[in-house]
Amino acid sequence: MNQTAQILFPVNVSTAFDYAVPDGLSLARGDFVFAPIGKQMKLGVVWSLNSNEANAERQLKSIVDRKATRPLPSEMLDFIDWTARYNGASPGNVLRMVMRNYKALDPSAVVTLYRPSGDAPKNLTTSRAAVLREGGPWPARASEAAARAGVSSGVVKGLVKAGGLVAESGPVDPPFEHPDPDHPGRKLTARQRAAGDDLVEQVKARTFNVSLLDGVTGSGKTEVYFEAVAQALRQGRQCLILVPEITLTQAGLRRFKERFGAEPASWHSQMGDAARRRVWREVAQGRCKLVVGARSALYLPFSNLGLIVVDEEHDTSYKQEEGVIYNARDMAVVRGLVSGHSVILASATPSLESLHNARTGKFSHVVLPERPGAAVLPDIALVDLKDHPPEKGAYISQPLLDAIKEVTDRGEQALLYLNRRGYAPLIICRTCGEKLKSPDTDSWLVQHKRTGRAMCHLTGFSMPMPKHCPKCQSEDSLASVGPGVERIAEEAQAAFPHARVEVLSSDTAGNPVELAERMRRMERGEIDILVGTQMVVKGHNFPRLTFVGVVDGDLGLAGGDPRAGERTYQTLVQVAGRAGRADKPGRALIQTHQPEHEALVALAAGDRDLFIGVELAMRDMLGLPPFGKLAAVIFWGHDPAKVDDLAKKFLNAAPRAEGIEILGPSEAPIGRLRGLYRRRLFIRADANVNLSKYMQAWRAKVRPPSKYKIQIDIDPQSFM
Ligand SMILES: [Zn+2]
Structure with a gap:
């Protein structure tokens, strides 16, 4: 009987390909197989199998061999199909995410491991005794045991010769320890x-x-x-x-x-x-x-x-x-x-x-609905910047300064939150008005004082802060506009000269070790005022932190994101929630120019249902998620005119359907990113439309020129 197999390869392909199964090779769904694709031999996965008489005349290439390893579980194959279908992605690309670590299909390399023999070794020196005492857990590699005992590997080898350790083989990657579900945990309320x-x-x-x-x-x-x-x-x-x-x-x-x-x-x-x-x-x-x-x-x-x-x-x-x-x-x-x-x-x-x-x-x-024990939720209030403008050139208003003074006088900690890295988000020439921009991307360069550089936060491009304006060449005429965390820290330090002020952002705590170290110092009370970006928002518990000041409560509300209100509400609840975790009550003040915005009103009132009610009613009226669906299409390429053409061609190919609205194409807010021009379309659909399927059918009708890209984003979260 002739059998054919459909093989999916981990490359950008939208479908599995047919292959003949050679006689004597027994295959199952999910098996890894080698098969020729073009002139190459590639590892793919058996997506389906059939005994196929209809294809009998077709000349199919043949599978070469099965890789002797565990197959991908069938539910994983279904999950890959689902992911591709739902997101309008190619199944091959999803499989590539799964197989990125395909070398793990091979068993772990085997190395020599040692464990104590149980016999007293000849010639037990103090360093050999240290290995037996501190070299474990066993079995261990010679280098591991030596490092744990603080001796050289030579001592371990010597101990083996003397009969104190025996050798065995084991995998280089040890299995993980088994979690114990009945290990005694914290007592629950x-x-x-x-x-x-x-x-x-x-x-x-x-x-x-x-x-x-x-x-x-x-x-x-x-x-x-x-x-x-x-x-x-x-x-x-x-x-x-x-x-x-x-x-x-x-x-x-x-x-x-x-x-x-x-x-x-x-x-x-x-x-x-x-x-x-x-x-x-x-x-x-x-x-x-x-x-x-x-x-x-x-x-x-x-x-x-x-x-x-x-x-x-x-x-x-x-x-x-x-x-x-x-x-x-x-x-x-x-x-x-x-x-x-x-x-x-x-x-x-x-x-x-x-x-x-x-x-x-x-x-x-x-x-x-509540914190356990004596802990209570922080008291949140708004500071209207129209009534309490900060001093000229400053960003921290008097109510925040008063609150910081009060808590630091008591030996407690304050947190100032501003989700902006660096010193100033904009660098402007005072002579000609030029704003420093990233060379290949539509974004302003951000001044970083700590490193003395001007940096693009979208691409990571950076250069030393220039002395002359790149346009008019005026010397020393570049001015920093607006605050970043570095500037807020400078201002806080000037207002509280004896306080220990530190900045926490991805610039100061870029790796997990630095981050953990700074968190520990905060926990131990070695920082009085912490100035942080969204890095401080996440799940850390500082028992002495009792005041949170939000420098710019309006920051997230600008721009075209339909979820702006929701995001602002979520972020500010999380930031305010840093205050008062133990037995000390916490307090948060939010500086704003829009104290009437429903997200901020609900925050101050501590009334989540109010906010959710207003927001859901608005989404319902506009047919936005969860009452409708959204998708974005982004077109990328080197030549702006050709990107425009591609977007128009795509628009003209839109399948007819009920309950679909198309907006655009238009230039994306970031019209150029890493040298590539971007245009975009938005699609809004009624809740009963299968938008993934619609987008897939649409996408299949247009083939972009080589090096041009059409990217589909189902339920977009980013609107840049
Ligand atoms: Zn200039």
Whole structure:
């Protein structure tokens, strides 16, 4: 019987290709196979199989061989198809995300490991004794044991010769420790226990279900979802906890270790290849039970997944904006549907979409309305900058200065929040009015005083701060306009000369080690006033922090983002929530020019329902998510006229359909990025339209010229 197989390759292809299966080769769906594509031999995956008489006359190329390794689980194949279909991406590109670490298909390399023989060695020197005492946990590589005992590898080798250690072979990548679901954890309050029980019931059901864990800042959401994780572990299944990348810190991982007695596998963008391979392999083999990772961990080849938790589900970092564009929060729900298990979305400030799904009964709603013990939510008030203008050239108003003085006098800490890195967001020539711009991108250069450079935050381009205006050549005429965190820190230091002021942004804490160090200093009370960007927003607990001042409450409200109000509300609730976590009450003041804006009014009133009500009514009226759907199409290329042509050609190819509105094409706000011109279209659809399918059909009708790109973004989160 002639059998054919459809093979998907991890390249930019929209479909699997047909191949003949040679006699004697037995294949199954998900198998990895080698097959010729063009002149190359490539590793692909068997997507489907059929015994095909209809194709009997077709001359098909033949599969060469099967790779002797575990196949991709069938649910992973379904998930790849779903991701591609939903996001208008090519399945080959999604498979490429999964197979990026394909070297992990091979078993781990084998190395020599040592363990104590149990016999007393001849000639036990003090350093050899140190190896036996401190070289473990065993088995260990010679270099590891030596490092732990503080001796040279030679001492370990000597101990082997003397009979104190025996050699064995083992994998170079050791398996992860097993998390223990019944390891004693923190004691829960009655409310937390009840919420945990609700989630445990959902996991026990072993079916697809989604819960929104909606708990105010500091209410103990993590401890509560740990109960659901424990339940899935008791069932012998794997758990994935997605977190925003910047919260993936050592301190964060420690909480898992405290609860489950073992550190989880972690997954993030800064890992080396070897560490990636280890996680990928252990997950694929089903040996690794607990993974805490950034969004791409969703595409690890889990074979026995029982639960996904999306922590801080409202966070915009779940949206991948390059390559395959997808929202990991939404795809986590899809993964749960494909594999039939529980998904928990957790947040203190859930997205409107999730709240809407909870209100309409699509998700179950688990609420934690209070902080445990004596801790109370901070008191939030607005400072109208019209009534309290800061002094000329300054940005901190008197009410904020008074509040900082009050808390620092008591030996407590203050946080000033401004989501702007650097010293000044704009550099202008006082002589000719020229604004310094990035050379290949439509964005202003930001002055960084600490490094003495002018920097583009979109592309990372930077140059030393010029002495002369690049246009009129005037010397020393460049002025810094507006505040960044560096300037706010300078101002705070001038107002409080004896205070210890520090800046926390990706410039001052660019790597996890620096970040952890600064967080520790803040925790120990070695900083009086911390000035920070959004890096300070995420989940850190500073017991002595009792005042939060927001320098510019209006910053997020500008621009064309329909979610601007929602984002501002979420960010400010999270920032204010940093204040007063322990037994000391906290307070937050928000400087604004728009005290009448509904997001700010609701914040000051502490009335989330008010804000949600107004915002949902507006979205309903405009047919925006969650009452309608949005997609964006972005066209890229070197020649602006040709990009315009491409956009027009695409527009003219729009399939006719009911319930669809098309806006554009127009120049994107960032009309040029890294030398490429950008145009865009927006598509709004009624809720009952299958927008993914519509966009896919549309996309298939237009082929961009080579080096030009058409990018589809379903439910866009970025409007630049
Ligand atoms: Zn000039």
